[in-house]
Amino acid sequence: MKNVFGWSAGEISNELAEWKLPPYRGKQIAEWMYRKGVLSFKDMTNLPKDLRERLAGHYGIFRAACLDRQDSSDGKTSKFLLGFADGTAVETVLMRQPYGNSICVSTQAGCNMGCAFCASTLHGMERNLTAGEILAQAIHIQEVLREEAPGQKVDTMVIMGSGEPLMNYDNVLSFLRLCHEDYVMGMGYRNITLSTSGIVPNIYRLMEEDLPVTLSISLHAPNDALRSRLMPVNRKYPLAGLIEAGKAYGDRTKRRVTYEYILIDQVNDGEEQARELVSLMRGQLASVNLIPINPVVERNLYRPSGQRVDWFEKYLAEHHVAVTVRREMGADIQAACGQLRNQHME
């Protein structure tokens, strides 16, 4: 049975074209699924009864089942393990920030990019997620929020969970377009950040789509030797070309590009690296987001002291680099990407 969850109103109308339905039926069905959270065609009460029965005989609405949920002790972060019909499971995180509810969605089950500091890649990649499976994560959390308090909603979204979104380009693009639709979530592109490990050709491709999505680049090292050690993708797309692509994206979209920089004790937190980072950022519409690492015991990577983090931040700021430090959220619930899923795989 075909799953219609993840189809746009237009795609539903096209699929049903041979039933000779008026085109607005596609939008009605989509609104029921996405806006009202209906999981059965039988409950779509503004459709004729015979159409509802016919739909139910041919199609299904399959979303995601919540397999696990962990809430941080301060109540600000909730992490969900969501499972799909074939047994694949991914993590989705809700962060209740002072500026609104932010979610982090996954785009692949696992990941094969091999970043040294990342738990999502320890078991490789299982498969790409479809647009509907990425959307199912966002809709699940939207409903959790609505149940908590009427009027609550997902305000911002980061595509930064497991997987490299630009290696699942078409599905991620369909997802972006879908969640922007009013009959789905009405999410403004400016409220979405897409994070990449640096798939340079697809950064340019995304730039050409003319969607004002904010780009975040996982940098994590300021020179090729260290970056190639931490992130194998750097061997294919070295730093110079990546920084050039980031600059082009910022210039074209007028959106400030964020460079994520995980601070790892004795690995990339020294004075030389700070100096190199400053010189990479020169002339860019960009900011650096420092993230003290959530230790990955399997890889012997540890967090620098608070003093070291402060020093690194100050060094960048003094050299006119826009810099923030990501305050820790949810460390007590294994919020580092991939850790909850791995726990369920063991």
Ligand code: SF4
């Ligand atoms: S950091 Fe991102 S790209 Fe790198 S292995 Fe983890 S999920 Fe994949």
